[in-house]
Amino acid sequence: MNIKEKIKERAAAIHRDIIECRRYLHAHPELSFKEFNTSAFLKEKLKALEIPFHEAGGTGIVAIIKGKKEGTRVIAIRTDMDALPITEENDTTYVSTNPGVMHACGHDVHMASLLGTATILKTLEADFGGTVKLLFQPGEEVLPGGASLLIRDGALENPKPDIILGQHVSPYLPAGTIGIRSGNFMASMxxxxxxxxxxxxxxxxxxxxxxxxxxxxxxxxxxxxxxxxxxxxxxxxxxxxxxxxxxxxxxxxxxxxxxxxxxxxxxxxxxxxxxxxxxxxxxxxxxxxxxxxxxxxxxGYPVLYNNPGVARNTAALAKEYLSGDKVLEVDAWMASEDFASYSQLIPSCFYLLGIADPQKSSAPSLHTSRFDIDEKALQLNTGLMAYLTIHLLNESAG
Missing domain, CATH: 3.30.70.360 (Alpha-Beta Plaits)
Incomplete structure (x- = not known):
């Protein structure tokens, strides 16, 4: 069984667990820099996976997975953790239980996805060399942004990543697809x-x-x-x-x-x-x-810049994992993201994860009270991020 088959098999096996993880996080949102219970939940998951970690940026977490093959390269993967001051109006079993607070920007998806990727990578330690850094970052939604705090606390040092990856859900792309843009991608704010x-x-x-x-x-x-x-x-x-x-x-x-x-x-x-x-x-x-x-x-946040070499490699690898018609080139986006702070320091690729029901034209918009996702995206992305990470550990940043 090759590495792609192994990853896809594991992504399918944990899909239900990752959905439940995402639903728990969605039902228990916390505002920027107040992600205390969210952080505790993530730490328990990392402990269960036997992945070492330390705190950074207040409620943030930096975790490490080391491959058992020889290798010195370092890939970082980042997720944000905070929710928005919005009262949710969805009628689901996992609706927010915190009045006036909602994961309306998909950070619950980002966290659950990264936990799924960590689960897959942990089981495949024997198949890669080098180091994977998992960055669970607080406070993306408000200045000064949790990225600056993680950077201040040394999250990009000891060891320094060669490449950093991140993602953002997109209600304008169908589940099963991703969107990538090389160069300037998201605006300063x-x-x-x-x-x-x-x-x-x-x-x-x-x-x-x-x-x-x-x-x-x-x-x-x-x-x-x-x-x-x-x-x-x-x-x-x-x-x-x-x-x-x-x-x-x-x-x-x-x-x-x-x-x-x-x-x-x-x-x-x-x-x-x-x-x-x-x-x-x-x-x-x-x-x-x-x-x-x-x-x-x-x-506020600077321009988010996708390193052309890393973006090119990411797109090529994503086409291998998903098929070419599932990897889309997207336009620049005038929203802003504090992942940009990492992209100014480390060769980066930040891509969009499609989460709309393919039977519909789009999902409810970000930052709205009825935002939700097609959870099939969680299986795709936990495996995709693991596939990207393992291969990029052995490739040039460009």
Missing amino acids: DELFVTVHGRGGHAAQPQDNIDPVMITAALLMQLQQIVSRRANPLTPTVLSFGKIEGRGAINIIPDKVTLEGTFRTMDEKWRQEAHLLIKKIATESAAAMGGRCDITINK
């Missing part, structure tokens, strides 16, 4: 907090006021020109504001208006230039209308 100061008063006497609502309206239009007129049209760029608060009334002009938004792009040099432009336009526009503007930009 920055948080914008703006306060426009004016002088409030009676709405019937606008001549006596400095209206921050009107300043804000003008400001929003002018800031969009950063995307339409200052960004290179070939560089994906998004500037969006999702929250505006004035706290005036039909007859009250407020003293200030606050805005919250996000800036995203695929070019780190342009990102820095755009930050300066946002601040300049905001402050000068407000001043020109008699007001004042305070702006804070919280720099």
Whole structure:
């Protein structure tokens, strides 16, 4: 029996266990950096597999599997652990039992999948050389991101990975498929907090006021020109504001208006230039209308970059394991991921795992109260990640 057959046999054998693991995690979600019970559950599973581990990044875990053949290469595989502040509306046996908290981004799938991959690799230690690092990472959903904490705590050292792999569920791809993109794949993400100061008063006497609502309206239009007129049209760029608060009334002009938004792009040099432009336009526009503007930009995750050599090898190996028509080339995605922090340091491949029912066009969207998956994806991916890992241990990072 060759290695692919061995892996597929083991993936099928543990499929039901991995489904139950995923359902337990789904029913017991925890918010970012509060994954205490999640961490305890994962540790018990690792202990049962006799896989050594240590804590990192607070609730995070770094586990090690060593092959019994000769080899010095190191492959890291990462999963995130945290859930979102969403009230689940699904009617399933594994619906969230934590009010207002839900695994609506698939991190339960990522964790269960990595446990399945670890189970397979542990039984195949005699078939490979080198070292596998399993990174169970907290706090992907909020800044500063758990990746930065794991890196701070040495998760990428002693030994340093030659390659790091990660995945994200995709409701836009059918179960049984994966999506890969070489090069820049996911956008950087920055948080914008703006306060426009004016002088409030009676709405019937606008001549006596400095209206921050009107300043804000003008400001929003002018800031969009950063995307339409200052960004290179070939560089994906998004500037969006999702929250505006004035706290005036039909007859009250407020003293200030606050805005919250996000800036995203695929070019780190342009990102820095755009930050300066946002601040300049905001402050000068407000001043020109008699007001004042305070702006804070919280720099978030960098661009997620898939090393072309690693992405090429990953795609070729995935085609061997799945068949060629199951491995899709996908477009850049303007969402952001703190896996990007690893990708800036280690040759990486971060791919999409299809989780939609093939009989339907897509699954419910990420970050929604009815998000769920076709669990057949769990069998595919536990085996695929094991297959990728064993083969990449013996290949160049490119």
